Amino acid sequence: MNISDLTDRFGLLAVGLIAFLAILMALYGLAELASRNNRSRWVAVVFLSPAVIFLLVGLVYPALRTLTMSFYSGDGSEFVGMDNYTWAVTDPGALKTLINTAMWIVIVPLLATAFGLVYAVLIDGRRGERTYKALVFLPMGISFVGASIIWKFIYQYKASGEQIGLMNQVMTWFGASPVNWLNSSPINNFLLMVVLIWIEVGFATVVLSAALKGVPLEIIEAARIDGASPSQIFWRVTVPSIRSAIVVVAVTVFIATLKLFDIVRAMTGGHHGTDVLAHNMWDQAFRLGNDGRGATMAVLLFLLVIPVVIYQVRNMRRQELEAR
Structure with missing residues (x-):
């Protein structure tokens, strides 16, 4: 220049x-x-x-x-109607992408919220609570690509010689053969989910910990006097009291999961049965040059978000009415 x-x-x-x-x-x-x-x-x-x-x-x-x-051909020159949507629900590769996305949006929000809630309960009121929160929140400061590189080293595989991947090195210590984790389907999908869960647990912990501190102590003490066990107090007092915070965390993680692109791109490139909607949308439109199918994937992604948005709007309105 x-x-x-x-x-x-x-x-x-x-x-x-x-x-x-x-x-x-x-x-x-x-x-x-x-x-x-x-x-x-x-x-x-x-x-x-x-x-x-x-x-x-x-x-x-x-x-x-x-x-x-989404109703036109790949180059946008011909109207094809619903052909792109038919391809999305009949093509084996596209179906695999939809199934993977469904697994991600169910498993990741559920586990990230559950782990965050359990961790928040365990550290609530403990000495060093701020330090524990900071430790679990640290991954939130790492970009998705950075976290992917870290975990890619953990899953690293070498066919022979000394292993540099942590998981395979531990396996060789116990006499087992190393495994090419990121190429092994379907377990590679769950290993990729671990990365996003590891990142999002910190967010869930911080939000739910703040919500736990808002639970009135009088209710908990009354439950103890009535003879409720710790598990009964947790499920029948604590969880209902912080339900709105749990919903916020789950919805936020759900939307972050639905937009997932970086982790899949950096770790597997969508190969070996790990493709998801957001990555496939980019792949179809920019790498394969099929704008019609890329737009179709974008529309399907949008349709998956709509029910969650509607639920969240109704939930907020209900909370406003209850506050009045």
Whole structure:
């Protein structure tokens, strides 16, 4: 890249920044004029209009465009109707991708939330609780790609010689033969899930630990006086009291799992029966050049999110009504 190209790019950047500042100042000016005339509705319109425009351009239009593309051929030149969706539910490779995604969105949120809840209960009120939380939360500071590389070394396989992968080295110590874990289906799917669970348990622990501290001690003491055992207190008092926090954690991990791309891409590239929807969507559209099938996978991904969003909205409304 020569100096003239750099100058042109910096010039475009400067023009963009100046235009952005000009628009921002114009919006503030309009809002100030509207507020002087006590027109609160116009103030709201002025401040909300940029967000609405960005939402339409950056979310609504791409979503409609993706839906349209899913009914066309790979190069977008021919209308094929439901052929892409038929392929998604009949092709063995596509079916394997859907099955893998279903396993991920069931197992990972369930185990991450369960482990986070158990860990939060075990450390609640203990000496060094902050240290325990920090230790389990540390993986959240690692990118998905970084965590994938760490765990790829743990699963590393060598056909002969000294093993550098932790799991295979332990197996050889006990006289067993090393296993190519990431190439062995279906166990490789569960080994990939371990990575995401390891990352998300910290988030679950922190949120659920904060929720546990909000459980009234009077209820727990009353349950003990009535002769309830620790397990009964946990299942009949603690868990119902923090139900909303458990739902939030499970939904958040569910959405993170549904968008999963980095771990699969970095560890297996979607090969050996480990492909999932988000990765297959990218694979179809960018590597294989089939925009129709890539858009179809994107639509299926969107359809899986809708029930969770509806449930969460209803749950929030119910909580608001209960709070009143």
